[in-house]
Amino acid sequence: MSDNQSPLNEFNHLNIVLIETSHPGNIGSAARAMKVMGLNQLHLVAPKTFPNAQATALASGAQDVLANATVSPDLDSAIADGRLILGTSARLRSLAWPQLDVREAAALARKEAQKGPVYVLFGRESSGLNNEELRRCHYLVHIPTADDYSSLNLSQAVQVFSYELRMALLQGHAPMVEPADYEPVGDDKMEGLFQHLEQALLELRFLDPSHPKRLMLRLRRLFLRARPDVNEYNILRGILSAIEKFAAKQ
Numbered sequence: 001m002s003d004n005q006s007p008l009n010e011f012n013h014l015n016i017v018l019i020e021t022s023h024p025g026n027i028g029s030a031a032r033a034m035k036v037m038g039l040n041q042l043h044l045v046a047p048k049t050f051p052n053a054q055a056t057a058l059a060s061g062a063q064d065v066l067a068n069a070t071v072s073p074d075l076d077s078a079i080a081d082g083r084l085i086l087g088t089s090a091r092l093r094s095l096a097w098p099q100l101d102v103r104e105a106a107a108l109a110r111k112e113a114q115k116g117p118v119y120v121l122f123g124r125e126s127s128g129l130n131n132e133e134l135r136r137c138h139y140l141v142h143i144p145t146a147d148d149y150s151s152l153n154l155s156q157a158v159q160v161f162s163y164e165l166r167m168a169l170l171q172g173h174a175p176m177v178e179p180a181d182y183e184p185v186g187d188d189k190m191e192g193l194f195q196h197l198e199q200a201l202l203e204l205r206f207l208d209p210s211h212p213k214r215l216m217l218r219l220r221r222l223f224l225r226a227r228p229d230v231n232e233y234n235i236l237r238g239i240l241s242a243i244e245k246f247a248a249k250q
């Protein structure tokens with residue numbers, strides 16, 4: 001374990017995830033942006049080029065963050081154990097999704113990271129996060145900007161978020177509102193739940209595959225908002241299995 005992964009680091013559970021980054025310089029700059037604010041957990045999902053000399057040069061004194069970065073082929077494996085997933089976005093999207101401004105998001109992330117892994121997703125330079133990625137998130141996070149130009153450089157967006165985390169840390173702890181033993185299930189279980197839910201609703205013929213509309217999307221939003229713990233999750237899976245059994249008999 002290297003120094004920057006010391007268990008004393010208050011941000012060890014705070015993971016910055018860069019998805020399909022094109023410019024290696026942005027990866028290096030993001031590492032530097034993180035390290036100056038005390039963050040060290042960088043994840044790269046299918047980066048175009050990594051490792052890369054430009055990334056190393058722009059990381060400057062944050063080369064340890066680059067060296068410790070994990071590289072994953074897809075988002076699933078990168079965020080499977082995430083208890084809170086935040087997606088940063090330069091634009092507002094067509095289907096309203098729970099949203100926080102960057103200051104509120106950092107305070108929440110800081111609080112949740114005291115209990116377990118939090119992932120903050122940053123999108124491609126060209127097109128941001130795609131809809132499927134945005135729908136994995138509990139909240140979308142927007143950095144306020146001028147009305148006529150809202151797209152920050154990727155590493156600068158990482159800098160603003162990391163700075164807000166630092167400020168949240170300096171300002172102390174947000175109040176805990178959940179029971180002390182509350183542990184939401186991770187992203188991998190939530191994805192399993194959504195697949196099971198879709199299957200059960202198809203078998204029940206509630207979901208019409210020729211007219212799915214936005215049913216699954218709305219249910220996804222509902223259950224992500226609820227953030228079930230493992231007991232609640234097991235109950236939901238049990239109900240879905242019972243629905244499937246019942247539907248098969250009809």
Ligand code: SAH
Pocket residue numbers: 088089090091121122123124125126127128129141142143144145150151152153154157
């Ligand atoms: N052209 C893209 C913007 C990509 S900028 C688009 O229209 O979506 C690269 C990444 O930086 C974004 O995916 C997001 O993660 C982050 N970012 C840029 N501007 C931001 C803002 N105003 N608020 C939050 N994140 C932002």
